[in-house]
Amino acid sequence: xxxxxxxxxxxxxxxxxxxxxxxAVPGAQEALKRLRGASVIVRxxxxxxxxxxxDLLQRLRKLEFDISENEIFTSLTAARSLLxxxxxxxxxxxxxxxxxxxxxxxxxxxxxxxxxxxxxxxHYQILNQAFWLLLDGxxxxxxxxxxxYKRKDDLALGPGPFVTALEYATDTKATVVExxxxxxxxxxxxxxxxxxxxxxxxxxxxxEHQMKKKLIHLLT
Amino acid sequence: xxxxxxxxxxxxxxxxxxxxxxxAVPGAQEALKRLRGASVIVRxxxxxxxxxxxDLLERLRKLEFDISENEIFTSLTAARSLLxxxxxxxxxxxxxxxxxxxxxxxxxxxxxxxxxxxxxxxHYQILNQAFRLLLDGxxxxxxxxxxxYKRKDGLALGPGPFVTALEYATDTKATVVGxxxxxxxxxxxxxxxxxxxxxxxxxxxxxDDVGGAQDVGMLGxxxxxxxxxxxxxRTMNGSAL
Numbered sequence: 001x002x003x004x005x006x007x008x009x010x011x012x013x014x015x016x017x018x019x020x021x022x023x024a025v026p027g028a029q030e031a032l033k034r035l036r037g038a039s040v041i042v043r044x045x046x047x048x049x050x051x052x053x054x055d056l057l058q059r060l061r062k063l064e065f066d067i068s069e070n071e072i073f074t075s076l077t078a079a080r081s082l083l084x085x086x087x088x089x090x091x092x093x094x095x096x097x098x099x100x101x102x103x104x105x106x107x108x109x110x111x112x113x114x115x116x117x118x119x120x121x122x123h124y125q126i127l128n129q130a131f132w133l134l135l136d137g138x139x140x141x142x143x144x145x146x147x148x149y150k151r152k153d154d155l156a157l158g159p160g161p162f163v164t165a166l167e168y169a170t171d172t173k174a175t176v177v178e179x180x181x182x183x184x185x186x187x188x189x190x191x192x193x194x195x196x197x198x199x200x201x202x203x204x205x206x207x208e209h210q211m212k213k214k215l216i217h218l219l220t
Numbered sequence: 221x222x223x224x225x226x227x228x229x230x231x232x233x234x235x236x237x238x239x240x241x242x243x244a245v246p247g248a249q250e251a252l253k254r255l256r257g258a259s260v261i262v263r264x265x266x267x268x269x270x271x272x273x274x275d276l277l278e279r280l281r282k283l284e285f286d287i288s289e290n291e292i293f294t295s296l297t298a299a300r301s302l303l304x305x306x307x308x309x310x311x312x313x314x315x316x317x318x319x320x321x322x323x324x325x326x327x328x329x330x331x332x333x334x335x336x337x338x339x340x341x342x343h344y345q346i347l348n349q350a351f352r353l354l355l356d357g358x359x360x361x362x363x364x365x366x367x368x369y370k371r372k373d374g375l376a377l378g379p380g381p382f383v384t385a386l387e388y389a390t391d392t393k394a395t396v397v398g399x400x401x402x403x404x405x406x407x408x409x410x411x412x413x414x415x416x417x418x419x420x421x422x423x424x425x426x427x428d429d430v431g432g433a434q435d436v437g438m439l440g441x442x443x444x445x446x447x448x449x450x451x452x453x454r455t456m457n458g459s460a461l
Contacts, residue, residue: 123343124377131368131377147389148351157344157351161385168384169367169377 007040009194011073011185014046014056016204024063032065041192045201047075047178049116049143049159050095073188075143075178076101079114081187082141082177088112091133093121094143111136113166115174116143117159127162134170142174227260229414231293231405231433233423234266234276237443244283252285261412265421267295267398267428269336269363269379270315293408295363295398296321299334301407302361302397308332311350313341314363331356333386335394336363337379347382354390364398399425400432 012018012035018028035042044067046056053072060067076098083090089106092099094116113130134140146158163174177183189199232238232255238248255262264287266276273292280287296318303310309326312319314336333350354360366378383394397403409419416437423429423443430440 119344119348122347124339127342127381128377132374135375147391154352155355157348157385157389161347161351161389164388165377165381165385169381171367 005195005198007038007200008198009041009043009189009192009200010035011043011045011188011199011201013201013203014044014060017202018044018065019060019063022059022063024065029064036066041194042071043073043188043192044071045073045179045184045188047144048098049075049118050097052098052100053077054100055097070191073191074101075184076116078177078184078187079116079141079143080105081190082175082183083112083114085187085190086112086139088139090114090141091130091138093118093126093130111138112141113138114141114143115159115163115166117146117149119156122157122159122162127165130166131169134166134172140166140170140172140174142176144178145174145176225415225418227418227420227439229261229263229409229412229419230255231263231265231408231419231421231423231438233421233425233429234264234280236424237422237429238264238285239280239283242279242283244285249284256286261414262291263293263408263412264291265293265399265404265408267364267404268318269295269338270317272318272320273297274320275317293411294321295404296336298397298404298407299336299361299363300325301410302395302403303332303334306332306359308359310334310361311353311358313338313346313350331358332361333358334361334363335379335383335386337366337369339376342377342382347385350386351389354386354392360386360390360392360394362394362396365394365396399428400435402432402436405433405436405438 017025019025051074053069053074056072056074057067057069080102083105089108089110090102090112091110092102092107092114094114095118098116110133113133140163142159142163145160145163147160148155148158167173175183177187185196189196237245239245271294273289273294276292276294277287277289300322303325309328309330310322310332311330312322312327312334314334315338318336330353333353360383362379362383365380365383367380368375368378387394395403397407405416405421409416420439420441421429421433422441426442430442433440
């Protein structure tokens with residue numbers, strides 16, 4: 001096995017690792033303090049389609065975690081990062097609560113389609129508009145492709161079916177940006193200036209099964 | 221090769237074979253008269269998602285074809301046939317103009333989902349209702365899975381993407397009933413009492429008509445009709461919808 005580079009960046013999963021619902025994982029606050037003592041760049045990563053960084057920040061500060069907004073990296077951040085990198089203008093089919101994370105990105109005269117969990121946008125007319133953009137060569141970016149999600153009383157269609165619908169209609173494939181897609185981790189590290197070989201991901205049991213891309217070391 | 225049995229049933233494609241748009245194919249009316257003279261059962265078959273049998277009948281009679289309603293078999297008829305066979309009650313996501321072909325089928329308390337070209341039904345709330353029926357084990361029946369169709373203002377999403385959406389959501393596969401699916405030909409023959417080996421399909425589309433028929437064991441006869449450019453695309457053209 002190739003010699004490891006020095007550790008320069010640490011990605012820490014949020015839900016299940018740092019906190020569970022509205023309670024901090026026992027020992028997590030202390031562990032974070034120790035991590036701060038080491039000279040590494042820390043990023044807090046999570047999948048979400050409707051919590052903006054502000055929402056997450058508030059929740060974590062309530063749990064007395066010392067975190068700043070630019071240390072948070074979500075699937076929405078990954079999408080934004082990709083948009084900036086490709087220099088495209090998105091048609092944003094995302095929850096209103098996710099819009100703050102796209103502030104500053106031009107959305108008029110779109111040439112890309114971004115799909116998150118947004119039932120209010122999943123009707124024929126809007127999907128057809130997205131279809132036209134895709135026919136013109138616009139890339140399709142999916143925050144994730146969940147088949148369904150839990151509502152209070154039942155299961156409801158997730159964004160996955162609608163992403164698949166557009167993929168089928170245009171015979172193309174969406175770029176999915178959430179964990180555990182490669183795009184997520186590469187975009188998370190892009191802001192740190194670190195290579196994957198210099199980074200470690202800390203996650204709970206679920207995440208461990210998902211780690212298979214360029215990350216080398218895993219602490220649980 | 222096994223000896224073919226005597227010919228007992230003839231399936232005749234409509235668009236491109238018997239007529240093109242609103243004009244009869246030259247020689248078709250005489251050919252049909254001769255066919256009537258032979259002792260075979262005749263069925264006129266076509267894919268459609270919004271023309272009821274009545275609509276088709278009127279068009280063909282205007283072109284002076286001697287045809288009765290029960291000789292017409294469309295992809296809507298195939299769907300109905302399948303519903304009756306499975307004894308299920310459908311949630312019908314089809315064009316209003318297709319509803320007459322489902323008359324008499326119970327639709328309250330549905331336990332099956334039928335999807336045709338019906339943009340007015342393709343929105344989240346209704347698709348979610350269909351999703352929940354499928355989760356409960358309801359079968360998903362698709363009239364066809366065209367990716368898109370031509371509208372005046374450009375291309376528009378067909379039923380295919382929405383069928384695919386529900387297939388993905390529930391990890392199941394729809395039964396597609398239009399040509400060239402086997403279901404179509406088998407259901408068309410079901411009413412004739414003839415076996416595929418005793419039947420022949422006459423059509424102008426190599427894949428949808430002849431290919432599909434041969435796949436179930438029928439003989440296929442390809443007629444060569446002059447097509448305008450674009451009518452031979454794999455996607456559904458206007459007349460077939």
